[in-house]
Amino acid sequence: MKNFLGEDFLLENTTAEQLYHGFASSMPIMDYHCHLSPKDIAENRQFNHITDAWLEGDHYKWRAMRTFGIDESFITGSKSPESKFKEWAKVVPFTIRNPLYHWTHLELQRYFGIHDLLSPDTAEKIYQSTREKLSQPELSTQGILQKMNVKMVGTTDDPADDLAHHQSIKKQNLKVVVAPTFRPDKAYNFTDVNGYHTYLEKLEKAGGQSIKNLSDLLEVLFKRIEYFHENGARLADHGLEYLPGAQRIEGNADDLFDRVIQKRSLSAQEQEHLAYVILVELCKKYHQMGWTQQFHLGALRNNNKRFYRELGPDTGFDSMGDFSQARNLSAFLSTLDEENQLARTVLYNLNPADNELFATMVGNFNDGSMKAKVQFGSGWWFLDQKDGMERQLNALSNMGLLSCFVGMLTDSRSFLSFPRHEYFRRILCNLIAKDVENGELPNDIPLLGSIVQDICFNNAKNYFNVAIHD
Template identity: 55%
Template sequence: GPTDSLVYHRKLSKSNFATKVSTAFRPDPAVFIEAESYNGYLDELEGVMGITISSYDELCDALKNRIDYFNENGCKLSDHGLEHIYAEDFNASEIKLIFKKKREGLNITPDETSKFKSALLLFLSETYHEFGWVQQFHLGALRNNNSRMHQLLGPDTGWDSIGDYPQAQQLSKFLNKLDSKNVLTKTIIYNLNPSDNEVMAAMIGNFNDGSIKGKIQFGSGWWFLDQKDGITQQLNALSNIGLISCFVGMLTDSRSFLSFPRHEYFRRILCNLFGNDIKNGELPNDMDWIGSLVKDISYNNAKAYFNF
């Protein structure tokens, strides 16, 4: 997140370690203005940067400064975990007032929360475009369902599940706000509810304008969907509605070293899918062509997309 010093990434970059290790920028704590911990987090960010964040403009300046710092240290991606995208209409003066209220310890309404998140997400996305980053949105988690266990163990300890939030309209509006100003950067969208597979596969086509191969991506099966059936369903939805040849493939979990075998697991599922289609006469029995497609989805597309 924005408060991270990246000390270990800096040490690795100066070492002889052969594997490239780069970070991602996850600013969720700066976006979730409704959280009780929000002001405490901004106080921490103030301490890291040696500045004061008492206005919305100062918050934006601070986050852009941290994006610049992350960029200097090899970062090429951002990541946001949201129930759904926020794309409410707002004006600058009301966002400044909402932030001021929060910093003064006053309560803000759900409507004010949505408008603030909409404004800050747009600002961040425009900044990612300026730096040439890839932005990622993980959408649809219903978090902290068991209040007793959350109080006992804290967040991210196993009490989250799949939400059923409406996704399409706000996502379309958000991407269009950026695209209409020509500041829509490369984007990967991950859904947690499998009923949104076709929604996401179709949505990316609205903003893939040919300027960059696979500019807007429908991300691989995530979390509860990161298993054989979930991965297969995502691949089928993408290939039925979009261009699977442009897909950047599987990713690992930054919090779990044990997730690295996912790449082989994914490739086996991908090859089974294509192999069965060939066997059924639904794809040409052309191993050179299909083989090059598998190589692209497994490696080449991601290397080109992320500029690794």
């Protein structure tokens, strides 16, 4: 029996141990998609206590606390940081078999050298110990990035953002590239016409011109893409239930946008058509700029309307959706490919029932122009746990080329989440090693080790066209 979270955690045989310790563990990190605060990085924030570093904005933990019956005042409310942490400590022992149990204790070990299990009995000691260590320079936001050997961070930024924090970071000569990612979801979300007009005002201010028609909107968005590019952006990202499709409607996209400007509502079909037209034009621009486009598909968001009104989005009330994906996805990518304007593309699905669908879809649009131009992205959100990762890796292996995969990302709002890369690497090495032990792969450690290193770092470094510091 192995010790919990020992040096061979998740490694089931000697081959797995060889691959992980000899090849994977020392590789740098490219966290090409996350939700870390560029402000916190620019200001080199020093966390006052682990509650700020751990529970602030982490809706994974919030969901678990609500499930355990913790009052909202200890989650997003006004209770003291220490009391919030101690409520979380009550929950942790009962997160057994949820990835939160692994992540919690990995993070305590990797950042703080704490091997005690978090519980009500250890909460006070751990709170005080971590508070002392968080005051040290190596656990400031910039210190964490360097401590964890992070070479690149891709933040998630609205087109209207001024990117002042990214500019500040660049002037500091930090040895970590912090690149903005263009996330234009609000520019084609017409559900709330009044809310859309409020957003347009921000976009007009950022773009330095008024938006009176669809042509104006696209012109401003293109200007913002160019501005993002000047500030280091090489990726765009989109969070959608499914890719929109061209719809049969009366009139055209210009007419639809004119109605939006007049604050007249659109039908669901009209909204989808207008979003489709805008998104196609954006994707053509990405191709022109040499960017990578990412599509996170399949989340059913803001299910609890009461809490949405009280707390807003991204607070722990989202789930997997069961949307039809294949036909629109195929048509959308084909539309761009038809004119040879399909940019590098990473597709992420949230429903594991779609794993094989996505794994086979990417192969339709790999055209030999580069290695794995269209990628089946890593297990995302509810799927970035052991079973979810293994299923994604198996689908990709069976339907495509695992060796070309750009690997893991945190998709996190927490600076303490980087051990998720270690978690993924151990799972990857163990998966390959089991095939070796079963005689399904040759015991060629140098070959397998080089493939592991490519998946951990090298493929992403080569794929995303981001200049990183050596």
